[in-house]
Amino acid sequence: MRYIWLIPLLPGIGAAINGLLGIRYFSRKTAGIVACTMMAAALGVSVMAFWQLLGLPADARGVDVVVAQWIPSIPLATHNGVVGMFQVPWGFRLDPLSGMMILVVTGIGTLIHVYSTAYMADEPRGGVARFFCYLNLFCFFMLMLVLGNNFLVMFVGWEGVGLCSYLLIGYWYEKKSASDAGKKAFITNRIGDWGFVLGVFLIYSTFGTLDFRAVQNAAATMPVEAMHFGVLSFICLFLFVGATGKSAQIPLYVWLPDAMEGPTPVSALIHAATMVTAGVYMVGRNAVLFSHAPQVMMIVAIVGVLTALMAASIGLVQYDIKRVLAYSTVSQLGYMFTAMGVGAFSAGAFHLMTHAFFKALLFLGSGSVIHAMGGEQDMRRMGGLKKYLPVTFATMMIGTLAIAGIVPLAGFFSKDEILFRAFVANKAIWVVAVVTALMTAFYMFRLMAMTFFGGYRGPAWDAAGHGAPAGHGHDAGHAQADHHDAAHDAGHGHGPWHGPHESPTPMTFPLMALAVGAIVAGFVGIPAAIGGSNAIEKFLEPSFTASAPAVAGEGERAAAGEAGAAEHETSHVSANVERGLMGFSLLVAIAGILVARKFYVTSPEISDDLAEQWAGPHRVLSNKYYVDELYDATVVSGTFGAGTGLWAVDRNVVDGVVNGSGWITIISAWFSGLTDRIVVDGLVNLVGRICEEGSFWFRKLQTGLVQNYALLMLFGVFAFVSIYLFMR
Amino acid sequence: MITPTHYMLLSAALFIIGVIGVMVRRNIIIIFMSIELILNAVNINLVAFSNQLHDVVGQVFAVFVIAVAAAEAAVGLGIILAFYRNKESVNIDEMNLMRW
Numbered sequence: 001m002r003y004i005w006l007i008p009l010l011p012g013i014g015a016a017i018n019g020l021l022g023i024r025y026f027s028r029k030t031a032g033i034v035a036c037t038m039m040a041a042a043l044g045v046s047v048m049a050f051w052q053l054l055g056l057p058a059d060a061r062g063v064d065v066v067v068a069q070w071i072p073s074i075p076l077a078t079h080n081g082v083v084g085m086f087q088v089p090w091g092f093r094l095d096p097l098s099g100m101m102i103l104v105v106t107g108i109g110t111l112i113h114v115y116s117t118a119y120m121a122d123e124p125r126g127g128v129a130r131f132f133c134y135l136n137l138f139c140f141f142m143l144m145l146v147l148g149n150n151f152l153v154m155f156v157g158w159e160g161v162g163l164c165s166y167l168l169i170g171y172w173y174e175k176k177s178a179s180d181a182g183k184k185a186f187i188t189n190r191i192g193d194w195g196f197v198l199g200v201f202l203i204y205s206t207f208g209t210l211d212f213r214a215v216q217n218a219a220a221t222m223p224v225e226a227m228h229f230g231v232l233s234f235i236c237l238f239l240f241v242g243a244t245g246k247s248a249q250i251p252l253y254v255w256l257p258d259a260m261e262g263p264t265p266v267s268a269l270i271h272a273a274t275m276v277t278a279g280v281y282m283v284g285r286n287a288v289l290f291s292h293a294p295q296v297m298m299i300v301a302i303v304g305v306l307t308a309l310m311a312a313s314i315g316l317v318q319y320d321i322k323r324v325l326a327y328s329t330v331s332q333l334g335y336m337f338t339a340m341g342v343g344a345f346s347a348g349a350f351h352l353m354t355h356a357f358f359k360a361l362l363f364l365g366s367g368s369v370i371h372a373m374g375g376e377q378d379m380r381r382m383g384g385l386k387k388y389l390p391v392t393f394a395t396m397m398i399g400t401l402a403i404a405g406i407v408p409l410a411g412f413f414s415k416d417e418i419l420f421r422a423f424v425a426n427k428a429i430w431v432v433a434v435v436t437a438l439m440t441a442f443y444m445f446r447l448m449a450m451t452f453f454g455g456y457r458g459p460a461w462d463a464a465g466h467g468a469p470a471g472h473g474h475d476a477g478h479a480q481a482d483h484h485d486a487a488h489d490a491g492h493g494h495g496p497w498h499g500p501h502e503s504p505t506p507m508t509f510p511l512m513a514l515a516v517g518a519i520v521a522g523f524v525g526i527p528a529a530i531g532g533s534n535a536i537e538k539f540l541e542p543s544f545t546a547s548a549p550a551v552a553g554e555g556e557r558a559a560a561g562e563a564g565a566a567e568h569e570t571s572h573v574s575a576n577v578e579r580g581l582m583g584f585s586l587l588v589a590i591a592g593i594l595v596a597r598k599f600y601v602t603s604p605e606i607s608d609d610l611a612e613q614w615a616g617p618h619r620v621l622s623n624k625y626y627v628d629e630l631y632d633a634t635v636v637s638g639t640f641g642a643g644t645g646l647w648a649v650d651r652n653v654v655d656g657v658v659n660g661s662g663w664i665t666i667i668s669a670w671f672s673g674l675t676d677r678i679v680v681d682g683l684v685n686l687v688g689r690i691c692e693e694g695s696f697w698f699r700k701l702q703t704g705l706v707q708n709y710a711l712l713m714l715f716g717v718f719a720f721v722s723i724y725l726f727m728r
Numbered sequence: 729m730i731t732p733t734h735y736m737l738l739s740a741a742l743f744i745i746g747v748i749g750v751m752v753r754r755n756i757i758i759i760f761m762s763i764e765l766i767l768n769a770v771n772i773n774l775v776a777f778s779n780q781l782h783d784v785v786g787q788v789f790a791v792f793v794i795a796v797a798a799a800e801a802a803v804g805l806g807i808i809l810a811f812y813r814n815k816e817s818v819n820i821d822e823m824n825l826m827r828w
Binding site: 703704705706707710711714 | 747750751752761820821823824825
């Protein structure tokens with residue numbers, strides 16, 4: 001498996017080709033083909049690598065591949081004064097967890113690339129290549145993130161996906177809301193990254209290495225910090241701050257709903273299926289560390305479940321189809337963190353995978369709806385689309401059933417596993433999670449009902465000459481029609497609109513593929529209580545434990561015990577309880593669906609009545625708990641205020657000092673110039689004057705007449721001869 | 729009998745005539761000729777003592793002096809000619825460019 005470095009590299013090459021050549025030279029189709037080919041190749045390599053991984057014995061499933069040295073050895077002291085050799089290789093690690101992640105990223109990534117070729121078909125030519133360049137670049141970094149075998153390589157991916165997220169949210173950068181949303185996402189992520197970096201620093205300082213396996217093995221020997229808040233707890237807390245930024249948890253979740261300004265395939269790939277799960281992945285990757293910090297685990301679980309509840313409650317009243325899904329994503333990410341927090345790392349990772357399928361499906365479905373409606377995103381203007389978009393409806397219904405947790409779809413197994421583990425660990429968390437599950441089922445069916453059921457509430461269209469509105473093809477009418485409903489000409493460059501219509505094959509195919517995934521993805525994790533084997537948990541377990549059999553003693557036992565603790569407890573709770581909980585959560589889901597059906601299909605007036613009756617809470621929810629306003633009032637305006645204050649300091653103090661020193665220089669230079677002119681020049685002139693005056697008489701000697709000189713010589717000779725003769 | 733004293737008197741006379749010529753005359757050509765007189769006074773001395781001491785070196789030296797005088801006359805006349813072309817004059821008083 002030496003070749004796993006190819007997996008990130010292939011999309012990277014695609015990004016380079018599209019970025020360097022495509023924007024200028026490629027047609028829309030070529031750009032799409034290049035990007036899709038690279039992704040498909042990466043998928044192929046991933047499947048091959050995964051297959052080989054499966055072929056290994058369970059305890060040998062962990063392959064490190066070092067491609068090259070990145071940072072050569074440099075001496076660097078750790079916290080106890082020991083000078084270690086700090087070195088970072090470009091190392092990749094394939095183990096069950098990263099194996100699952102590369103399959104998710106490349107698999108869903110490929111489908112979304114295919115989908116994008118049709119979804120972005122109306123964009124300008126260079127824009128499409130730019131889009132695919134970013135999308136490929138994103139996959140490159142995401143695969144770096146999941147395959148890196150040390151924190152620094154992971155960090156490269158971590159920052160890279162943040163960058164691509166920024167670029168893609170702001171893809172329609174002419175639109176102010178889009179570029180603002182991009183900036184918001186980037187800046188919010190920076191706050192999380194700050195925590196992540198601090199965590200990495202602390203890890204090096206504590207362990208003297210950044211390699212995942214070495215850190216895990218070292219951490220496994222340390223005592224569990226059950227009662228105090230030691231260095232491991234701080235490491236985990238910092239890492240979790242990073243995770244809240246990337247995975248949109250309280251308090252840093254605010255960027256994700258705004259990120260829906262990006263194109264819908266981006267929302268599906270980055271802001272639902274892959275990038276936002278990076279935080280969950282990172283926590284899972286450091287499961288051993290987290291197992292040693294139970295208090296931080298508790299924080300993770302509480303933050304996760306609160307995020308799940310809060311986001312789900314906001315989702316209840318949103319009207320923008322993509323925002324409902326965005327809050328749903330935040331909520332489901334909360335579930336994953338809840339799972340991580342209660343020690344059910346496998347369940348969290350399992351939910352990550354199933355969620356990737358059905359949430360990508362739902363987003364792509366919503367993209368199909370938006371496409372069909374010519375850019376309309378407000379569900380109040382939809383309704384009754386079932387008959388126009390049969391494929392989209394069917395696939396989205398599967399996704400909705402899956403997220404709601406209806407047996408036997410994917411979401412049922414993964415969510416139920418989380419609920420069960422939460423029940424075992426902490427009843428309060430379980431109650432909140434169940435309420436969230438109820439809300440999830442409700443708002444998802446609200447979305448389906450408002451979009452696909454009931455009467456059509458959208459704008460009228462002129463169907464004359466095109467036969468039945470549902471029947472005409474996507475492209476047929478565009479070329480010749482010259483009169484259309486101008487008011488709903490799409491927000492982002494969609495052509496003339498002729499009523500809702502099913503999307504072209506490149507868009508429906510990924511929907512169908514993902515629908516299959518949403519159905520079958522759960523089967524790898526059928527719990528033992530109902531006759532399954534929970535294969536995924538056994539498969540993933542090695543990734544969550546330290547892999548150093550040689551390290552004996554208390555620490556290892558503690559780590560192994562901690563990681564497996566919940567599992568042991570699980571076995572204490574009888575299978576009957578598990579079955580009972582499953583039945584209960586299924587009932588909850590069905591209840592949510594039925595309530596939604598009653599509110600939005602059979603008697604739609606109830607929801608309006610309720611909204612009037614509970615005007616206050618409704619307003620709070622509609623305004624998303626005023627969190628954005630709160631952040632604006634505190635953090636943003638605080639930052640602005642601090643900036644203004646610092647600017648004033650800058651202008652008055654710093655500039656004052658600079659100007660003052662300037663003035664001092666000028667004045668002292670003036671005095672210095674005066675001294676120069678009077679004293680120094682005066683001395684020089686004095687010397688000159690003395691020479692001039694002194695030589696006034698002597699220069700008369702120099703007549704220039706040779707005969708004068710000769711006469712003087714003669715006198716001189718005469719004088720010497722006279723002296724010679726007479727003074728002897 | 730002509731003794732060295734006679735030779736020396738003759739050469740001294742010639743020498744003094746030459747020096748006076750150099751000192752007092754203003755025509756640069758005359759000055760030049762006076763210098764030749766001085767050189768010839770020296771030559772007479774050299775030859776006279778060569779004869780007296782029976783040593784031929786003095787005569788050789790005199791021939792050298794004549795050769796050098798010829799060269800000097802050539803250079804000197806060149807300078808005079810150049811000067812004359814510039815100033816239209818051979819008056820030594822006008823040759824005072826070396827003054828301060």
